[in-house]
Amino acid sequence: MEGIATVVKNAGSHYLLSPLPDWELFPAVLRGKVRLERSGATNPVAVGDRVRYELDGVASEEQPAVIKEILPRDNYLIRRSTNLSRQSHVIAANLDQAVIIVSLLFPEIKLPFLDRILVTCEVYKVPVLIVLNKVDLYREEFPEMVSAFRRIYESAGYTVLETSARTGEGIDVLRERCRDRINLFSGESGVGKSSIIKALDPGLDPKIGRISDVHLQGRHTTSLYEMYRLAGGGFVIDTPGLRGFGLVDLEKEEISKYFPEMLAVTDDCRFVPCTHTHEPDCAVKAAVDAGRISAERYNSYLGMLEEDRKFR
Ligand SMILES: Nc1nc2c(ncn2[C@@H]2O[C@H](COP(=O)(O)OP(=O)(O)OP(=O)(O)O)[C@@H](O)[C@H]2O)c(=O)[nH]1
Ligand SMILES: [Mg+2]
Ligand SMILES: [Zn+2]
Numbered sequence: 001m002e003g004i005a006t007v008v009k010n011a012g013s014h015y016l017l018s019p020l021p022d023w024e025l026f027p028a029v030l031r032g033k034v035r036l037e038r039s040g041a042t043n044p045v046a047v048g049d050r051v052r053y054e055l056d057g058v059a060s061e062e063q064p065a066v067i068k069e070i071l072p073r074d075n076y077l078i079r080r081s082t083n084l085s086r087q088s089h090v091i092a093a094n095l096d097q098a099v100i101i102v103s104l105l106f107p108e109i110k111l112p113f114l115d116r117i118l119v120t121c122e123v124y125k126v127p128v129l130i131v132l133n134k135v136d137l138y139r140e141e142f143p144e145m146v147s148a149f150r151r152i153y154e155s156a157g158y159t160v161l162e163t164s165a166r167t168g169e170g171i172d173v174l175r176e177r178c179r180d181r182i183n184l185f186s187g188e189s190g191v192g193k194s195s196i197i198k199a200l201d202p203g204l205d206p207k208i209g210r211i212s213d214v215h216l217q218g219r220h221t222t223s224l225y226e227m228y229r230l231a232g233g234g235f236v237i238d239t240p241g242l243r244g245f246g247l248v249d250l251e252k253e254e255i256s257k258y259f260p261e262m263l264a265v266t267d268d269c270r271f272v273p274c275t276h277t278h279e280p281d282c283a284v285k286a287a288v289d290a291g292r293i294s295a296e297r298y299n300s301y302l303g304m305l306e307e308d309r310k311f312r
Contacts, residue, residue, distance in 0.1 A: 001056070004071070006094075007049045008227035015045065017053065017065060023229045026059035030067045041078060045070060046090040047225040047237050048182060077124050077184065078248065088248075092225065092237050096181035098126045099174075099236075103134040103191045104145055107217045110188075111152075115259075115300035116247055117186065118158070122258035123248055126184070129159055129177060133192040136164040152294040157260040165195035175200050179233040189241025190218020197238055201230045206238050247304060255304050256284065261293050262301070275305065 005017035008025060015028045030045060045051065045067065053065040076093040098121045102109050114130075121128045130153055132146070139146050139162070150160050161177070163170030178200065185193045194206040206228065209221025218241050227237045253273035256262040266274065268283035276284035287293040 002052060002054050002068075003065075004050060004052055005065075006227075007045055007047050007051060010043070010045065010047050010225050014064070015067065017051065017067075018227075020235070026065060027061055028053055028059070028065040028067050041088050041090045043090055046076065046093045047227055048076075048093040048095060048184075049073065050094065075124055075126055077120060077126060077186075079120065079242070080248065091186070091239065092184050094182060095126050095184050095237075097129055097178070098184045098186060099129050099131055099178070101131045101133050101185060101187035101191045101193050101196065103137070104132070104142070104149060105138045105216075106134060106211055107188055107190050109149075111296050112300045112303050113188070113242075115297060116304070117242070119250075119255070119258040119304070120248060122260065123250070129161060131170075131174065131196070132160055132162045133196060134164060134166070135162045135169065136167050152296050155261065155292070155294060156297055163196060165192045165199045168199060171196070171199045175230065175232045178230060178236060181234050182227075183234060183236045184239065185236055186239050186242060188218065189220045189243070191241070193241070194222050194238055197228060197236055200236070201228070201232065203231055204228050247307070252305060256301060259297060259301055261287075261297065265293075277302070277305070 003019065006020040007015050008018045009016035013029060016025045017028045018025050050071040051067045052069040052071065053067050055065040057063065059065045073093045075095060077091040077095065078088045079091060080088045100117055102114055118128060132149060153160050161170055161174060163174060185197065187193055190209065190211050194208045197206050198204055198208065207221050209219045211217065212219055220241055222238055222240045225237060225239050227235050229235055252275060256266060256276055262276065262284050265283040265287050269279065270281035271279045274282055276282050284293065288295060288298045
């Protein structure tokens with residue numbers, strides 16, 4: 001028998017499939033020659049991939065379904081482990097939304113890191129929702145930090161949702177935003193990705209870690225890519241916390257296209273292409289000077305240009 005199903009879990013060489021939107025999990029393996037797009041990725045099949053499988057009888061651990069073909073992807077996200085490495089890893093495929101989870105403290109946020117993730121989502125055309133989690137820990141004490149963060153990302157065109165997996169704040173709104181979609185949950189280790197999934201649907205049981213006392217960092221509790229079905233509707237993919245995040249291959253002149261607030265004004269730059277650094281009459285620099293583009297985002301952009309020079 002043959003069928004089409006979606007990869008919902010990837011544990012090394014074993015996979016779990018489900019015929020989404022139905023939730024009936026069964027094991028599968030990759031065997032023989034699978035027709036692949038030439039991608040150079042370290043993992044041929046990713047969570048979210050729709051696959052054609054073959055199966056004799058009922059799938060079991062002893063007799064898993066066999067993945068024969070990966071169907072064309074609507075979209076996907078990849079990352080390079082470092083800028084130096086040519087190897088890339090497909091994070092997930094066929095996503096309706098990337099929910100990027102951050103916390104201002106515990107672990108302390110690194111804006112350039114967030115901006116690289118956002119650029120990657122723009123490159124691969126995956127709509128983004130930014131979730132500012134753990135507000136119970138710092139908003140009362142540092143309200144100006146929260147409003148500064150909001151200002152930076154809302155002025156860039158992103159939606160920022162404040163949540164606390166601990167108190168439940170913002171969780172109903174997030175549940176609504178995740179409904180009827182396939183959502184990737186991504187972000188640094190320890191920001192609360194798995195905790196939020198548990199808060200969205202207390203019937204689920206993703207592994208939740210502890211922040212290390214010494215480094216105030218996450219401990220990479222989640223180690224696999226795994227999709228969950230939310231009781232409220234929709235699907236979420238829990239992922240291991242990102243460490244390094246190498247930027248995808250981009251030409252220097254291209255990078256600013258993936259900063260929506262820069263893209264919006266580049267037509268007014270005198271030079272085409274413009275790197276928005278030394279050129280006269282640059283609309284991006286003018287917008288930064290006028291405070292319409294945030295200095296933090298512009299600095300992240302300059303950092304990416306700089307790396308681009310270093311690594312090729
Ligand atoms: N105070 C507070 N603590 C939280 C919140 N969300 C998560 N935590 C705590 O933060 C720690 C890490 O949470 P996890 O859900 O494991 O984080 P994660 O992002 O899944 O981490 P990795 O799986 O390592 O990538 C745990 O001790 C959680 O209890 C929150 O909103 N408020
Ligand atoms: Mg986790
Ligand atoms: Zn310019």
